[in-house]
Amino acid sequence: MTEPGVIRCDQFLSHPPARVWQALTDPELHAKWWAAGDVRPVVGHHFTLDMGSWGQQPCEVLAVEPGRLFSYSFATGSLDNVITWRLEPEGTGTRLFLEQSGLDLDSPMGRSAFEGMSRGWPALLRRIPSALTP
Secondary structure: OOOOEEEEEEEEEOOOHHHHHHHHHOHHHHHHHOOEEOOOOOOOOEEEEEOHHHOEEEEEEEEEEOOOEEEEEEOOOOOOEEEEEEEEEEOOEEEEEEEEEEEOOOOHHHHHHHHHHHHHHHHHHHHHHHHHOO
16 A cells, blocks of 8 residues: 655735734635635534535544644545645744545555645645635
C-alpha cells in the first residue's frame, strides 16, 4: 500500500488571528470562501460541508485550540481524511497553515481528491480575505 497522501500549503492573510479564526469556524463566513455547513469549533461536533458536485461531506471536529488550531475529519466513509488548520501571528497578520492528511492514493477517489485539492487549496486560501472584508 502506498503511504497516504498529505497536502500542505500556507497563506499569509493581512488579518489578525482572531479574524482568520472566524473564517474557519463561523458558518456564514466559511460558506463565503469554501463550503456551506454547520461548522463549529467544538470537539466532537458533527457537521456536513456542501461540496457541490462532490455532495454532502460528513465531518467531525477532532481538536480545537481557539485562535490557533482547528482539526476535523473530512468525508467520513469515503475519503476518510483529516483537515487541520494552524494559525500563527506574523507581523500585523496571520500565517494560515493547512494540512489535509490520510488520502488513500491507491484508490481512484483518493488519488483524484489528492490531485484536485493539491491544485485547489492555494486558490481557496486566497479567497479567505474577501470573506473577511465587510
